[in-house]
Amino acid sequence: MFDIAKIRADFPLLKQQINGQPLVYLDSAATSHKPQAVIDALTHFYSAENANVHRGRHTLSDNATRKYEQARKSLANYFQVESNELVWTKGATESINLIANGLTSKLKAGDKVAISAIEHHANIVPWQQLVKRIGAELIVLPITSDLVIDAQQCAEFIEQHKPKVVAITHASNTLGNITDLAPIIQACKNINAISVIDGAQAAMHLRPNLREIDCDFYVFSAHKMLGPTGLGGLYGRFELLNSLDAYQTGGEMIETVSLTQSNFREAPGKFEAGTPNIAGVIAFTEAIEYLTSLNFQQMRQHEHTVFSYAIKQLSAIDGITIYSQHHNNIGNISFNYKNEHPFDLATLLDGFGVAVRSGHHCTQPIMSQLSISGTVRASFALYNTKEDVDALITALKNSIELLD
Amino acid sequence: MNSPFQAVTKDIENAAGWQQKYRQIMLLGKQLPVMPEALKVDDALVKGCESKVWLYIDFDHTENSLVLAGDSDTRIVKGLLALILALYNGLTPQQATQINAYDEFERLGLISHLSPSRGNGIKAMVDKIQAMAEQKR
Numbered sequence: 001m002f003d004i005a006k007i008r009a010d011f012p013l014l015k016q017q018i019n020g021q022p023l024v025y026l027d028s029a030a031t032s033h034k035p036q037a038v039i040d041a042l043t044h045f046y047s048a049e050n051a052n053v054h055r056g057r058h059t060l061s062d063n064a065t066r067k068y069e070q071a072r073k074s075l076a077n078y079f080q081v082e083s084n085e086l087v088w089t090k091g092a093t094e095s096i097n098l099i100a101n102g103l104t105s106k107l108k109a110g111d112k113v114a115i116s117a118i119e120h121h122a123n124i125v126p127w128q129q130l131v132k133r134i135g136a137e138l139i140v141l142p143i144t145s146d147l148v149i150d151a152q153q154c155a156e157f158i159e160q161h162k163p164k165v166v167a168i169t170h171a172s173n174t175l176g177n178i179t180d181l182a183p184i185i186q187a188c189k190n191i192n193a194i195s196v197i198d199g200a201q202a203a204m205h206l207r208p209n210l211r212e213i214d215c216d217f218y219v220f221s222a223h224k225m226l227g228p229t230g231l232g233g234l235y236g237r238f239e240l241l242n243s244l245d246a247y248q249t250g251g252e253m254i255e256t257v258s259l260t261q262s263n264f265r266e267a268p269g270k271f272e273a274g275t276p277n278i279a280g281v282i283a284f285t286e287a288i289e290y291l292t293s294l295n296f297q298q299m300r301q302h303e304h305t306v307f308s309y310a311i312k313q314l315s316a317i318d319g320i321t322i323y324s325q326h327h328n329n330i331g332n333i334s335f336n337y338k339n340e341h342p343f344d345l346a347t348l349l350d351g352f353g354v355a356v357r358s359g360h361h362c363t364q365p366i367m368s369q370l371s372i373s374g375t376v377r378a379s380f381a382l383y384n385t386k387e388d389v390d391a392l393i394t395a396l397k398n399s400i401e402l403l404d
Numbered sequence: 405m406n407s408p409f410q411a412v413t414k415d416i417e418n419a420a421g422w423q424q425k426y427r428q429i430m431l432l433g434k435q436l437p438v439m440p441e442a443l444k445v446d447d448a449l450v451k452g453c454e455s456k457v458w459l460y461i462d463f464d465h466t467e468n469s470l471v472l473a474g475d476s477d478t479r480i481v482k483g484l485l486a487l488i489l490a491l492y493n494g495l496t497p498q499q500a501t502q503i504n505a506y507d508e509f510e511r512l513g514l515i516s517h518l519s520p521s522r523g524n525g526i527k528a529m530v531d532k533i534q535a536m537a538e539q540k541r
Contacts, residue, residue, distance in 0.1 A: 019422065341478035343455045344430075348480075351422050359454045373477070374454070402427055403479065 002298040008383050010035040010290070021353030024391040029173055029201060029332045029379030030357055031223045035290050038226060041283035053278055054252060054269075068278055071285040072268075078288050079218070080209045081235050087268040088276050091232035092200035093122040095219035096167070098271060099196055099234065100126040102244030106194075107164055109135035114163035114193075116141040116149045117369060118172045121362040123198045127167055139163060146325055147172070147366065151180035155187035165194045170202035170218075174361040174377065175324040176332030178202065185215050194240065200224055200232075204381070205303065205330040207296050210235050217241075222280065226287035231280035242267040250274050299382050306380055307331045310389045317396065323375060331380035334361075337396075340403055342376045348402055349376075352395035409490045409508070416487075416512050425513065426480065433482030436489070439475035450525040450532070455481045457525045461536050469494050470537065474529070484517055484526050492533050500537035505530045 008014055011033045016023040025033065051060035053068045069083070076083040089095045107113075113127050117140050131138045139161055142153040149168055158166060166188050171178045181197065188195040196217040202208060203220040210218050217240075222231040236244070246253060246264055253273040255263040264270045310333055311326050323334040337345060346358035359374045360367045367374060378392060412432055419425040443460040450457040455478040462471040472493045476482040491508060492500055509515050509526075517526050 341455060343478045344480050348426060351426065373456075398423070402423055403430070 018353040024354040026378040028381035037286040045279040087271045092221040095234035098247040100130045111136040112163040149179045151183040155183040158187040167196040169198040171330040174363045176329040177325045178328045227284035228280040248273040334375035348399035354395045429483030430479040432486040436486040497537040497540040
């Protein structure tokens with residue numbers, strides 16, 4: 001069974017008091033908390049295992065290398081892919097930049113790159129820069145009036161406009177809305193377009209089987225999956241991944257170097273120049289093991305129960321507008337109260353110990369579409385409870401009273 | 405300390421608990437004179453804020469004093485802005501440079517709002533006023 005009390009006890013930060021009140025953490029879409037095992041692994045690495053990887057034949061280095069590569073295997077297992085199809089980066093943002101840069105020589109002037117209107121800025125700006133560099137064109141995929149990527153319409157749109165690259169999110173960070181990827185990826189295959197999926201939000205909540213999803217690239221951030229900050233990565237279908245231009249060059253990523261020329265290693269090494277975030281990678285294994293130790297169906301069921309309860313309770317407050325879809329949602333709820341500024345609400349909620357995020361959430365195109373400057377976003381994770389929702393609702397009512 | 409500031413902060417100091425403190429701050433914001441739309445130019449927008457904050461700074465040469473006006477689209481920042489205006493408005497540059505807004509906000513238990521991570525632009529506003537005062541001194 002899904003033992004929520006035990007799970008909460010595994011996350012030391014959740015025991016904190018904020019402004020003299022128990023912390024109610026509803027900002028996991030920004031970053032998730034870390035179980036004790038991840039924190040311990042970080043400390044243990046630096047106190048007992050620290051060494052550089054892939055070089056040096058001493059015992060410490062061998063052990064560090066083994067654990068570093070073992071982490072790749074764990075993650076490969078999590079995503080149901082091969083280890084050599086996973087590249088470590090410093091986060092989903094760097095992963096998208098790596099892909100966008102690496103695709104440069106595969107595109108030519110006049111080619112099209114498609115994104116959706118609900119993307120995070122990290123899945124917009126690198127593509128804008130790419131098309132600018134090569135004189136290609138950025139096109140925008142259709143979304144529904146509920147701000148969901150419209151899978152059927154997108155599939156038609158893709159087959160009609162024939163973009164070379166399609167970059168879309170698996171779930172919106174602002175809204176939580178989940179994309180129905182299958183028809184879109186099928187359309188990409190039909191026209192040989194490269195599919196890039198932003199999994200920053202979905203990777204923890206949906207435990208995606210990437211073989212089944214069958215996309216070309218999938219990016220993620222470790223810190224949104226119970227892991228340390230400063231680490232993320234990407235999956236790339238091996239032949240395609242290996243054929244990308246190197247993003248950064250230098251040590252570690254080479255086979256041989258003379259003063260005039262170098263040969264690069266195969267993927268993933270080719271994309272991991274310099275000393276990587278070894279401690280982060282090794283500690284991330286603990287996060288992956290923690291996640292996989294939980295029964296996925298039970299975890300999703302728990303998340304769904306808490307999310308649905310939050311939607312129900314929020315909807316019952318007069319004057320609240322919810323922008324997120326009420327089903328097919330990873331657990332992010334964007335809302336506003338009447339015309340109040342989200343900053344004011346979030347500040348007051350913080351006074352009650354409730355941590356939410358306010359603002360445009362790096363999705364200004366969504367805000368333009370809704371003609372608002374921002375939202376309050378409450379985002380849930382596996383360690384949240386109905387009690388957290390109750391605390392949010394009470395704090396919200398008290399905050400509204402202060403504003404009215 | 406100048407009296408307009410003392411007058412407006414009395415209720416904040418006497419507030420029982422943080423809710424009352426915020427209520428007083430938002431009330432101050434409500435009472436802030438309306439900023440003429442003509443002054444809400446891009447130049448007056450304080451950069452790096454989650455909320456929109458305008459701060460208009462002028463210098464009255466005959467009176468040798470700072471002339472300030474401001475507005476914000478959020479209630480809390482507008483209230484904090486009202487505090488800053490009460491702190492600096494009408495002062496000579498000499499007087500203004502002697503004011504430590506940090507100390508004043510600390511005394512009122514509002515120092516967290518001056519920290520850069522809040523992104524509400526209070527610190528940026530104070531810096532902007534101080535720069536003007538330095539320049540005119």
